Amino acid sequence: xxxxxxxxxxxxxxxxxxxxxxxxxxxxxxxxxxxxxxxxxxxxxxxxxxxxxxxxxxxxxxxxxxxxxxxxxxxxxxxxxxxxxxxxxxxxxxxxxxxxxxxxxxxxxxxxxxxxxxxxxxxxxxxxxxxxxxxxxxxxxx
Amino acid sequence: xxxxxxxxxxxxxxxxxxxxxxxxxxxxxxxxxxxxxxxxxxxxxxxxxxxxxxxxxxxxxxxxxxxxxxxxxxxxxxxxxxxxxxxxxxxxxxxxxxxxxxxxxxxxxxxxxxxxxxxxxxxxxxxxxxxxxxxxxxxxxx
Numbered sequence: 001x002x003x004x005x006x007x008x009x010x011x012x013x014x015x016x017x018x019x020x021x022x023x024x025x026x027x028x029x030x031x032x033x034x035x036x037x038x039x040x041x042x043x044x045x046x047x048x049x050x051x052x053x054x055x056x057x058x059x060x061x062x063x064x065x066x067x068x069x070x071x072x073x074x075x076x077x078x079x080x081x082x083x084x085x086x087x088x089x090x091x092x093x094x095x096x097x098x099x100x101x102x103x104x105x106x107x108x109x110x111x112x113x114x115x116x117x118x119x120x121x122x123x124x125x126x127x128x129x130x131x132x133x134x135x136x137x138x139x140x141x142x
Numbered sequence: 143x144x145x146x147x148x149x150x151x152x153x154x155x156x157x158x159x160x161x162x163x164x165x166x167x168x169x170x171x172x173x174x175x176x177x178x179x180x181x182x183x184x185x186x187x188x189x190x191x192x193x194x195x196x197x198x199x200x201x202x203x204x205x206x207x208x209x210x211x212x213x214x215x216x217x218x219x220x221x222x223x224x225x226x227x228x229x230x231x232x233x234x235x236x237x238x239x240x241x242x243x244x245x246x247x248x249x250x251x252x253x254x255x256x257x258x259x260x261x262x263x264x265x266x267x268x269x270x271x272x273x274x275x276x277x278x279x280x281x282x283x284x
Contacts, residue, residue, distance in 0.1 A: 033236075033245060037177070037278060071211040071227050083232055085213045085225050089245070094175075094231050096281060103175065103231070103280045105247070134278065136179060138245045139238060 033089055033109035033138035036119055040102040043128030047097065049074045049082075055125055056084045056091055063091070063118035065108050088113050093122075102126060107138065175231055175251035175280035178261055182244040185270035189239065191216045191224075197267055198226045198233055205233070205260035207250050230255050231280075235264075244268060249280065 046052055053070050060067045065086045072082035083092040089107040096102075104122060106115045123131060188194055195214050202209045207228045214224035225234045231249040238244075246264060248257045265273060 035179070035245075037280075039281065068215045068223075069213040071213055071225070073210045073227060073229075075229075081210075081227060081229075081231065083213075083225050083227055083234075085215060085223060087215075087217075087223075089223065089236050090225055090234055092225075092232055092234075092249075094249075094251075099281065099283065101281050103177075103249070105249075107234075107236075107245070107247075109236075136276070138179075139181065139241065139243050141241065 032140065033107055034113075034115050035089075035105065035107040035136040035138050036115050037134040037136065038102075038104040038106070038119060038122070039130075039132040040104060040122070040126050040128035041130040041132075042100045043102065043126035045078075045095070045097045045100070046126070047074070047078060047080060049080060052080045052082050052093065055122070056082055056093060059091055059106070059118040059121050060084050060086060062121040063088075063106065063108055063114050065091075065113045065118075091118060102128070109139070174282065175249055176255075176257050177231075177247065177249040177278040177280050178257050179276040179278065180244075180246040180248070180261060180264070181272075181274040182246060182264070182268050182270035183272040183274075184242045185244065185268035187220075187237070187239045187242070188268070189216070189220060189222060191222060194222045194224050194235065197264070198224055198235060201233055201248070201260040201263050202226050202228060204263040205248065205250055205256050207233075207255045207260075233260060244270070251281070 049072050053072050057067055065088045067084050069085040074080050078097045079095050081094045088109050092105045094103045106118045108115045191214050195212050199209055207230045209226050211227045216222050220239045221237050223236045230251050234247045236245045248260045250257045
């Protein structure tokens with residue numbers, strides 16, 4: 001497929017979200033963040049852009065985090081990339097359907113957030129046959 | 143500071159970018175991605191939202207990546223969070239000025255991208271006194 005055809009078939013979506021709850025500035029929260037780096041292999045392939053956005057927003061809610069903005073892009077012939085900017089950092093997803101692979105990041109900070117709940121939710125949705133997860137502590141103070 | 147005051151003082155910025163060059167769908171690229179997870183300590187504090195966006199877009203260019211959208215948020219009383227969605231994944235930055243800490247992620251895939259160039263650029267800009275970098279290979283095929 002020529003590059004020009006790829007451009008015509010791609011679709012952007014970016015929106016700033018209204019906050020349903022008051023924003024707690026992260027500067028008032030404990031700053032040690034948990035960053036889950038997840039590799040999903042051989043799961044469902046979801047190519048509908050708005051559905052992917054809805055899934056990530058649901059994941060953000062499961063993590064008890066506050067979504068500030070969401071942005072996504074659909075590639076041609078296939079592949080979706082998306083991120084949710086959170087008050088507590090971010091959730092991102094990049095798909096490679098031809099490899100049956102999803103790169104997922106769930107980075108949240110603060111005492112009330114539950115990144116593992118977002119991870120479990122995404123596993124339920126995508127049903128990957130193989131999952132690798134690294135947990136990285138961000139902002140560890142010496 | 144009450145939560146309501148925090149809301150009034152915060153500012154969103156989200157924009158979908160025009161692509162200066164043809165988009166190469168990442169499905170046509172090698173899918174092994176490099177994800178740099180960088181902790182910047184005790185560097186410059188840059189609180190101007192548009193300047194932070196410009197810095198991240200410059201970082202994306204240094205990495206020879208294609209920026210699709212950028213989103214940022216300024217907290218009150220301080221702190222900036224920002225994310226650039228790339229054709230090749232993403233660059234993100236979350237700041238904790240009160241801790242003199244920046245959490246930076248540079249995740250790119252494909253043979254032409256140069257994530258370490260983006261990292262070097264960000265170090266030049268922020269001049270952190272201490273830097274910790276993890277390099278994670280994403281989407282390793284068995």
